[in-house]
Amino acid sequence: xxxxxxxxxxxxxxxxxxxxxxxxxxxxxxxxxxxxxxxxxxxxxxxxxxxxxxxxxxxxxxxxxxxxxxxxxxxxxxxxxxxxxxxxxxxxxxxxxxxxxxxxxxxxxxxxxxxxxxxxxxxxxxxxxxxxxxxxxxxxxxxxxxxxxxxxxxxxxxxxxxxxxxxxxxxxxxxxxxxxxxxxxx
Amino acid sequence: xxxxxxxxxxxxxxxxxxxxxxxxxxxxxxxxxxxxxxxxxxxxxxxxxxxxxxxxxxxxxxxxxxxxxxxxxxxxxxxxxxxxxxxxxxxxxxxxxxxxxxxxxxxxxxxxxxxxxxxxxxxxxxxxxxxxxxxxxxxxxxxxxxxxxxxxxxxxxxxxxxxxxxxxxxxxxxxxxxxxxxxxxxxxxxxxxxxxxxxxxxxxxxxxxxxxxxxxxxxxxxxxxxxxxxxxxxxxxxxxxxxxxxxxxxxxxxxxxxxxxxxxxxxxxxxxxxxxxxxxxxxxxxxxxxxxxxxxxxxxxxxxxxxxxxxxxxxxxxxxxxxxxxxxxxxxxxxx
Numbered sequence: 001x002x003x004x005x006x007x008x009x010x011x012x013x014x015x016x017x018x019x020x021x022x023x024x025x026x027x028x029x030x031x032x033x034x035x036x037x038x039x040x041x042x043x044x045x046x047x048x049x050x051x052x053x054x055x056x057x058x059x060x061x062x063x064x065x066x067x068x069x070x071x072x073x074x075x076x077x078x079x080x081x082x083x084x085x086x087x088x089x090x091x092x093x094x095x096x097x098x099x100x101x102x103x104x105x106x107x108x109x110x111x112x113x114x115x116x117x118x119x120x121x122x123x124x125x126x127x128x129x130x131x132x133x134x135x136x137x138x139x140x141x142x143x144x145x146x147x148x149x150x151x152x153x154x155x156x157x158x159x160x161x162x163x164x165x166x167x168x169x170x171x172x173x174x175x176x177x178x179x180x181x182x183x184x185x186x
Numbered sequence: 187x188x189x190x191x192x193x194x195x196x197x198x199x200x201x202x203x204x205x206x207x208x209x210x211x212x213x214x215x216x217x218x219x220x221x222x223x224x225x226x227x228x229x230x231x232x233x234x235x236x237x238x239x240x241x242x243x244x245x246x247x248x249x250x251x252x253x254x255x256x257x258x259x260x261x262x263x264x265x266x267x268x269x270x271x272x273x274x275x276x277x278x279x280x281x282x283x284x285x286x287x288x289x290x291x292x293x294x295x296x297x298x299x300x301x302x303x304x305x306x307x308x309x310x311x312x313x314x315x316x317x318x319x320x321x322x323x324x325x326x327x328x329x330x331x332x333x334x335x336x337x338x339x340x341x342x343x344x345x346x347x348x349x350x351x352x353x354x355x356x357x358x359x360x361x362x363x364x365x366x367x368x369x370x371x372x373x374x375x376x377x378x379x380x381x382x383x384x385x386x387x388x389x390x391x392x393x394x395x396x397x398x399x400x401x402x403x404x405x406x407x408x409x410x411x412x413x414x415x416x417x418x419x420x421x422x423x424x425x426x427x428x429x430x431x432x433x434x435x436x437x438x439x440x441x442x443x444x445x446x447x448x449x450x451x452x453x454x455x456x457x458x459x460x461x462x463x464x465x466x467x468x469x470x471x472x473x474x475x476x477x478x479x480x481x482x483x484x485x486x487x488x489x490x491x492x493x494x495x496x497x498x499x500x501x502x503x504x505x506x507x508x509x510x511x512x513x514x515x516x517x518x519x520x521x522x
Binding site: 021023024025027030031067070074075123124125126128129154155 | 446460491
């Protein structure tokens with residue numbers, strides 16, 4: 001009986017642990033986060049070691065995803081990519097990543113720009129902001145559902161929420177199979 | 187015990203009353219709506235205090251003069267019955283009268299607050315996490331200008347504020363001038379401010395809005411019409427050219443760094459819309475929504491490490507050299 005009670009209390013206490021918000025990134029850490037290793041063709045590569053030391057904070061931390069969502073509208077990503085459906089720029093919702101779905105590719109696309117109109121944001125945003133935005137963009141076209149979600153929309157929803165893995169349906173065997181080129185890199 | 191208790195009980199009361207005057211107090215009122223609100227508060231508190239005192243006296247008298255009857259009275263005493271009837275009727279009548287008086291006076295106060303003054307001065311106030319955007323209009327679009335965390339109004343005029351929340355719900359409250367009004371995303375609200383006396387009145391966000399809710403204050407500066415017109419004309423001008431070499435370098439650094447992506451300095455290429463307008467930031471009393479007085483030093487401290495001074499705010503720490511930091515803070519302080 002007593003063991004059961006202790007177990008119950010321990011289970012309840014486990015719920016007290018909340019996600020940590022890293023509000024202030026130390027300048028040396030921010031500088032180190034900028035040192036990504038990109039493949040020569042600009043697609044995929046490796047994030048710096050500090051990214052793993054921080055436990056990949058920009059993919060799974062709800063606060064960072066929310067900040068990324070804020071930056072998505074602040075830096076007018078919507079004007080080309082819409083609400084993820086695309087427009088002048090490519091869509092994120094369809095799961096078709098021109099430069100792969102890895103964080104480093106998205107980070108490099110935002111920081112350095114890409115051919116055919118994607119501008120570089122190196123001079124407009126800090127490294128931390130670019131990582132936050134990259135995490136959010138990856139979430140829009142994620143293949144797998146995330147437990148962390150950015151804040152909800154105030155305006156009308158035009159698509160499923162970001163954490164509902166909108167691109168996952170592309171891999172359903174369903175009545176109309178997807179294009180063989182689409183999907184996550186092996 | 188009671189001799190010790192009495193001064194001890196009076197001390198918090200004295201402390202509370204000491205907080206009742208100053209530049210942010212619903213007790214120290216200088217605006218039309220704040221004055222009528224204060225009258226309503228005084229009326230209700232006074233009447234309720236009298237009622238409370240009478241009830242307490244009746245209760246104590248009843249306790250002291252209680253009579254223990256051996257057995258329940260069987261015969262109805264006509265005299266007692268009449269007295270009881272009169273007492274009950276009087277109590278009911280008093281309740282009805284008091285509730286009516288409260289309802290009517292509350293109705294008239296609320297109606298006085300909600301009637302917008304027939305004045306042409308309209309100011310748009312936006313609430314954001316965690317600062318206030320203030321927009322003035324003019325006869326033509328180029329006379330429009332923006333500022334932040336500081337609202338100048340002319341004394342004795344009804345100023346209509348259009349309130350708009352851009353992220354979460356905030357509440358606009360200048361206790362010395364008016365009651366609270368919420369700023370709700372997607373739902374424009376209005377509030378009429380009228381200052382009867384020139385002065386600086388502090389306002390504060392009155393709806394919990396996140397980490398830095400407590401650091402979301404602003405100032406309403408009421409001044410006479412001539413001073414107000416002068417201020418408006420000065421604000422309509424773009425930023426002055428940098429007076430010396432260091433400030434010129436500061437402007438250059440400001441424009442080439444991420445600063446310009448979020449902040450506007452009219453008259454330069456900086457036209458970001460997400461942060462406060464900095465065209466005349468050096469002329470405002472405080473920076474970061476009432477956090478620090480505007481000096482070159484506080485500007486430098488804020489730019490160097492905004493997340494330590496106001497954790498969670500949306501200004502990032504932008505990497506820069508000490509020379510750049512000095513130059514940018516000198517430039518911003520020079521923008522009077």
